[in-house]
Amino acid sequence: MDKTSFIKEKLQAASYNELPSFISEYSSDERKAVINLVESAKKRMAAYEKELKRLETMRIYEHKYEDQGLICGIDEVGRGPLAGPVVAGAVILPKNCEILYINDSKQLSEKKREELYDEIMEKAIATGIGMASPERIDEINILQATYEAMREAISNLKVKPAVLLNDAVTIPDVDKSIWQVPIIKGDAKSASIAAASIIAKVTRDRMMVQYEEVFPEYGFASNKGYGAAAHIDALKKYGPCPIHRRSFIKNFVDINSL
Numbered sequence: 219m220d221k222t223s224f225i226k227e228k229l230q231a232a233s234y235n236e237l238p239s240f241i242s243e244y245s246s247d248e249r250k251a252v253i254n255l256v257e258s259a260k261k262r263m264a265a266y267e268k269e270l271k272r273l274e275t276m277r278i279y280e281h282k283y284e285d286q287g288l289i290c291g292i293d294e295v296g297r298g299p300l301a302g303p304v305v306a307g308a309v310i311l312p313k314n315c316e317i318l319y320i321n322d323s324k325q326l327s328e329k330k331r332e333e334l335y336d337e338i339m340e341k342a343i344a345t346g347i348g349m350a351s352p353e354r355i356d357e358i359n360i361l362q363a364t365y366e367a368m369r370e371a372i373s374n375l376k377v378k379p380a381v382l383l384n385d386a387v388t389i390p391d392v393d394k395s396i397w398q399v400p401i402i403k404g405d406a407k408s409a410s411i412a413a414a415s416i417i418a419k420v421t422r423d424r425m426m427v428q429y430e431e432v433f434p435e436y437g438f439a440s441n442k443g444y445g446a447a448a449h450i451d452a453l454k455k456y457g458p459c460p461i462h463r464r465s466f467i468k469n470f471v472d473i474n475s476l
Contacts (some may be wrong), residue, residue, distance in 0.1 A: 222251040229255050234266045253466040256357060269318055276409040287380025291410025292371060294364050295418045301462045302426055306367035307418030308346040308375055308434030311410055313461055315341055320412045322405040335420040337364050338413045346374030346420055351465045365389050433459040
């Protein structure tokens with residue numbers, strides 16, 4: 219008879235696919251500790267099956283257009299901050315790609331986003347990042363800068379997609395041979411768009427952490443350039459730094475005097 223410590227270690231090391239055999243092997247063991255471990259395994263199994271069903275709902279659009287060819291999800295982050303670039307991500311996933319807990323990046327913790335970023339980069343057929351600088355945002359406005367970042371992300375893919383699944387927008391001046399499908403709240407409905415939102419978010423967040431080292435007064439590592447109270451206070455005290463968007467900060471500083 220296996221020791222309970224060994225059984226516990228075995229459960230901790232078990233993959234989702236190994237859980238059914240674990241449950242079968244130890245379900246007749248009457249020791250209380252083992253009964254609890256089996257129950258824990260059953261809960262993990264139930265959670266896994268629930269997640270598989272959720273993932274399947276996030277592949278509805280991918281299944282709908284899979285006969286057209288390669289499908290690319292695209293999304294952006296950083297339209298609202300007072301500082302830093304707007305960043306777009308583009309991701310082409312294999313058919314039926316299984317990335318557990320993939321979701322809209324805003325619904326995930328920083329730790330989970332980082333974990334999923336690595337998995338997406340490992341499993342994706344192709345990824346692309348595009349961005350528009352604060353200067354470019356001021357020059358052409360945030361909407362046009364966002365479109366520009368999205369087009370750059372698409373151009374940085376190593377293969378050409380047949381279909382773009384977009385989060386709520388139709389991107390102008392994209393190759394007409396690529397079919398665009400705008401989806402409202404697409405980052406919560408499409409695995410491809412969710413993947414794009416994650417790589418864009420992680421990329422931008424890492425940049426803002428690096429900017430913190432150059433411009434430590436503004437708290438960029440924590441606020442990521444958004445208008446947190448401490449950020450606005452620092453902006454008023456120190457004035458803007460080179461990565462502040464002049465068109466976004468005129469309610470807080472006199473940009474005409476800069």
